[in-house]
Amino acid sequence: MPAAALSLFALFVGVSIVTGLIAWRIIIPGQRWGWIVPILFSFGALYVGGHQLRIAVGPMIGLFGFQVALLSDMALAAAAALVGAAVWRLLAPSAR
8 A cells, every 4th residue: 555545544544533532522421432433433434435435525635645525524524423422322321
């Protein structure tokens, strides 16, 4: 895998971690392991929406040699992280 692709992958992993942690702090702040699900939902949304389905809404910018709809990807990641945190809160018995 080229270095540019690894850089883009690392950026999206970072975006997933940050949006997942923010969603965790908003929805389920007291839960010790509650951060895992929002991060996974966020990364999954970026992978499926941006990579598999190539959903691109808004302006495309050049990033590490790739054309990326960064704003819509970040919005998609944040929405998925919030959904993941809500799912964790509903399904985890200790989160109630």
